[in-house]
Amino acid sequence: MPDVLEKISCNVCESKNxxxxxxxxxFTYQKCNNCGLVYQNxxxxxxxxKKRYGDNYFEYExxxxxxxxxxxxxxxxxxxxxxxFKDTLDRKNFxxxxxxxxxxxxxxxxxxxxxxxxxxxxxxxxxxIKNFGLDIFIGTLEKxxxxxxxxxxxxxxxxxxxxxxxKALLYEVRRILKKDSHIILTTPNVDGFQARFAKxxxxxxxxxxxxxFTKKTMRTLLINTRYRIIKQVSWGGIPIGKRPNFLKRPxxxxxxxxxxxxxxxxxxxxx
Numbered sequence: 001m002p003d004v005l006e007k008i009s010c011n012v013c014e015s016k017n018x019x020x021x022x023x024x025x026x027f028t029y030q031k032c033n034n035c036g037l038v039y040q041n042x043x044x045x046x047x048x049x050k051k052r053y054g055d056n057y058f059e060y061e062x063x064x065x066x067x068x069x070x071x072x073x074x075x076x077x078x079x080x081x082x083x084x085f086k087d088t089l090d091r092k093n094f095x096x097x098x099x100x101x102x103x104x105x106x107x108x109x110x111x112x113x114x115x116x117x118x119x120x121x122x123x124x125x126x127x128x129i130k131n132f133g134l135d136i137f138i139g140t141l142e143k144x145x146x147x148x149x150x151x152x153x154x155x156x157x158x159x160x161x162x163x164x165x166x167k168a169l170l171y172e173v174r175r176i177l178k179k180d181s182h183i184i185l186t187t188p189n190v191d192g193f194q195a196r197f198a199k200x201x202x203x204x205x206x207x208x209x210x211x212x213f214t215k216k217t218m219r220t221l222l223i224n225t226r227y228r229i230i231k232q233v234s235w236g237g238i239p240i241g242k243r244p245n246f247l248k249r250p251x252x253x254x255x256x257x258x259x260x261x262x263x264x265x266x267x268x269x270x271x
């Protein structure tokens with residue numbers, strides 16, 4: 001059966017005034033005429049979105065987990081994560097939302113963190129529990145019902161573009177954070193070099209991504225939900241295999257230097 005579609009307003013500024021931005025294989029991204037947010041409209045209702053995260057998605061996660069894990073560690077290195085937490089990790093709580101097969105959670109667990117995960121794909125959760133003995137909740141963050149003021153770090157990589165209500169997600173994250181805490185958020189950059197060059201062929205313009213953020217729209221959403229941005233970086237100039245390495249490497253370096261990379265990371269603290 002085809003997805004049930006719903007029309008929505010802008011999640012950042014709530015405006016209904018938008019213009020078609022990309023039309024790809026039967027789905028449309030609109031661009032808010034007020035704040036610039038790019039989002040699918042109309043888009044599938046959440047019950048249909050959830051159906052996408054089954055066997056096929058698990059196979060995708062398994063085949064790419066090592067590369068995703070490597071990139072997440074590089075992102076943490078960019079914000080000097082180990083220096084931020086160079087002292088004892090006793091009683092320090094780390095949450096990974098959209099933790100997939102749990103490689104990052106297991107890495108943090110072995111470093112001494114008290115770790116918890118949230119993941120909607122049941123097969124991925126079962127993999128993480130069976131292989132690493134991880135504590136992962138199957139479902140959404142809201143359904144997990146974590147206590148107030150509990151986590152020292154909340155990490156979510158390539159998650160916020162999938163959720164139906166990013167603003168509500170950030171408010172819920174803020175509720176479960178301690179006062180002296182951190183969030184680390186990674187998401188594709190629709191204003192980056194790759195996206196501008198590839199347009200409708202951009203690798204992140206896919207049905208699973210219901211929102212596409214720019215640095216500006218992500219900053220606005222974070223500020224509106226009462227976060228203070230500590231650092232923002234981006235990376236990725238040319239996808240692997242698209243150009244020879246002698247061209248890819250300098251373009252990747254330039255994209256990172258000028259902060260116009262394909263993927264952007266925000267390190268924030270609650271206000």
